[in-house]
Amino acid sequence: MNTKKRLPYILVSIAIFLLTTISCMIALRHEPKYSITPLNSQWDMSINDVHLTNVSLSHFHKYYDQKTKKHDHLIMKHRLPSGNIPNPVILFRSKYSTLKVYLDGEPIYDFGMDYYQKDKFLGKMIHVITLPTDYSGKELTFEMYMTEDNGYGNFEAPMFGSHPDITGILVQDNIIIIATGLFMFIFGLTFLCIGLIFISYVAEIKSLVLGSLFCINLSAWLLTYYNILSLFVYTELETEIEYFTMYLVVPYCFVILYYIGNFKGNRLYTGIMLVCCGVPFIQYALHYIFNIHMRLTLIVYQISGLVGFGVLLVYALMIIRKKIVVPENTRIQMTGLFTFAIGQLVHLVIYLLEQLHIPTYQPFNKFSISLACLMFAVCQLSTYLVYITASYAKKQENASLSHLAYADGLTNLPNRSKADKLMAELNEATDDYCILSIDLNGLKIVNDKYGHPSGDKYIKDFAKVLNNTFGEEEFCARIGGDEFIVIIRDAGNKDINTLIGRMNSALNVMNALYTEYKRSVSVGFAFKHEAPDGSSHNVYLLADQRMYENKRRMHNELGISPRL
Template sequence: MNKRFILPALTALAILAAIVVFCLLLVSHTQTDPMITLDSDWRTTINGTPYELIALKKLYHTYTSSLARGDHIVLSTTLPDIGDIPNPTILFRTRYTTLEVYIDQELIFEYGKDFYNANKFLGKMYHEIALPSRYAGRTLTFVMDVGENRAFSGLEPPILGSQADISGTFLHHSILILTTGITTFVFGFTFLCIALIFVSSVPEVISLLFGALSCMNLGVWLLTYYNFFSFLVYTDYETQIEYFTLYLIVPYCYVILYYLEDLQNDKLFKAIMYVSWGVPLAQYALHYLFNIHMYVTLPLYEISAVFGFGILLFFAYRTSKKKNVRTSSIVQLTGLLVFSVSVMTHLVLNLLGPIMYSYNTIFGRIVIAIGSIYYVLCHLSTYLIFITESYAKKQENISLSHLAYADGLTNLANRAKADSLMEELNNASDDYCILSIDLNGLKTVNDKFGHPTGDRYIKDFAKVLTNTFSDECFCARIGGDEFLVVMRDAATKDINALIDRMNSALNVMNALYTEYHRSVSTGFAFRHECKDGNSHKVYLLADQRMYERKRLMHEELGIKARF
């Protein structure tokens, strides 16, 4: 792996370790007071019909009909004495219902009545209900109005204990899902930042942006599906966020598969992908514009998920038969397949409902957590592989481009690069200056001392040239002893001072190294000196002035001109 990618990889692993440690520290809890689950001996009334001493988990055994909106449920039990506990609290999870809590006919808690009366969406939430200090032996009553058809077939039994023990124990027992949700979201956000950094230099990385967004979406769904927001950010809109993110899972999988399999020209797949995005958009429109709640349109997601899973299996099989498939594609497809299997398993457990209730709460969490973490790790691997390969390819192209446009001896721009710039200057509006430079005595040095010495003369001058003219100037070697400098916005520069500085540097070298004499002839011209601003004419004018100065210098020294 390229050294520049070791740091991002180690950083990603460090972030994962930090999140795990943070979550462990956050939810680390030692129970200090007694705590009890109130599952049995509930006196239940549904629409005026009494049912005696039932267990809430198995409510479907007693009430065999499906609940419908408007059904009225009353649950009551006698609170046991579990000792003198600080801040006695009841933890109870509602599922698409309102909630009124009474202690001996005294109302102590209320939730959802305004939503219910306005026919707004009532979701799932955990409620921490504070009890009076003297609670033992008193009657606890839950009154609920059902907000959705088939709202639930069983309820999680309430938990009685101190407020600190209830919150701490719940989060501690949910460490697997909590860590998975936070890790998935944070890694998705990290992937997104990495992709945005590289997208300008590696345009293909845009395909991985959707992978990052899908990880963030998955993390939010996990945290809202298991109602962690009830403890972190208590909001009435938690379940809406859950369904909003749930319905995006399938479309994101289609987009990832679209880029993964290079299906840009597959019209059928593109049509299916567009439909997959149209389904959640229609569900959102029905919810927010026509008050047809997202819970009602859940079967559309289930159908879309099953159909998408079949398509994914088809492409996974097709890819397995191909040869020379990129490693990054195999890794990402494997992660997508494992995640899809976990989602389908989770979906089946939910469809089985009360039959698999106890398995759904334990096995379902394990399956979805493993699938999500594997999905994230595959994305991490894909990022590192893809970016490493793409960056290496880009660097290779840059190297080849440099070889094509760089002078092999001096590493300055060559004549091809200079010609390209001259074409650009024809459209320039600034008053640029072109400086033509010719080395004096190069042929004599080659003849007397040999070509290696002549090459050293050229390289020494190239260093002087680049040191004299700032990075804003363009320097090129366009022939054996011919050099070119282009200065943009030349009105801000003292050209003669720069030439004097260059000559002074050559004189310093002559004083230090007396083997041969180093000097140059120069000539320069500005764009405004040529009426049409043609760069070639500006260069010819500068070159003409350079040769004129060389001729005068030769006359002064009594040297016969060679031009």
């Protein structure tokens, strides 16, 4: 499939995503009614025995040149602005710490102390802290105990405002993350169900099923990485889910490429894949069995990611440049995987810059990682569309070939091959059935006197009468030049003579309308119970014998020499 043929599927996929994003933007758009104040500056802080004043949280590393460590005790104080905002709240994102909040010395919020005391993993959380209505000018205090080393390199400034405005702006600032996460989850789940239906008998669908699972995994990782999942489903395990799904990213990419590139015989690729796939399971074991938290082994993932994505890019380029031959339908999926790998490497670079306190532009960060995920999802969707279209075209082609093999070219009725196939099936039947042998009268005379086009019209006219008489319930076929067969499966509930009379009446009406030549048929029928062994062949022979007896009698009555 060339680029021009692939382009419509990619455009349709992009249009579906844009529709999802625009719908989310319209549904979740929010205009704040009251002012929202970032509480970034003028904080007084103490870290164990170190006291800091007038601290700007976004530049915390300039005031405190050490890294925070596990069990560090942090206290932060700030004077709230004056005002009278309804439903006042503070929005704060904690990182690997407990959080206890006081207002003028009175506790108003408590989180995570039980986790800290049991040395359980405590990750990042977004807290919406409700304030009393008489907050104006009071002293706000945050007290935290660190549960991990280097939890806070810099702080995100707490936001102060009305509850609807705070949550509305939080959603609006993360709209691309929400839209991407929801799109990938819905798409992944939908096409996973579709793929599982076909996976047992279509080998090529395996990479698409894995891709759908990967989309669901990326959706969970993206929403938890930015702590958006708790807006929909509150869980204190959000960061644990983030690391769990993040550590699966490299294995997913390797396994998908394994099926796309058909690397079963490539020992080098298989060896690298097995190593990279084994790393996260070791990290899970350390976390859940030995209580070595997943964040502590992040460096292992980063090294694995650099190696893994580097290898993926090399092999992906070889496939895209056709040095490794793959089916055309999977080339779009390969392009998506290639783009995602680049996006992940960019994201890793941005993460490392942030750890070095080098400023990055947050909207770009969100856009780049969302774009990487979306390109994979869009290419995955495009591959599905290509596959579905190709499968439909193949099905239509097979149906057409089947029709040609089993249909009579002149009447479009089933032919002798189809009739023979059904006759063989009838040998297994237990119910009584009836076979009608029908022969057109005078076809040779019509051909000789009026020409073969008239003879063909005679045959086609009778085929219509046959269909109208017996309908779709019964099997009607043309098995020779002027020979037809009808098989009635539920013969016990049908009056065969009435049906034959209806057929002859239809021919008489046609004769009255078109008087060029006379149309008539000879018919004989027999039931399964009339044949000694009940075989369909013997039933047909008996019906055919009776048809010729009727034809001979008809010709004798008309004084015509029968052509038998």
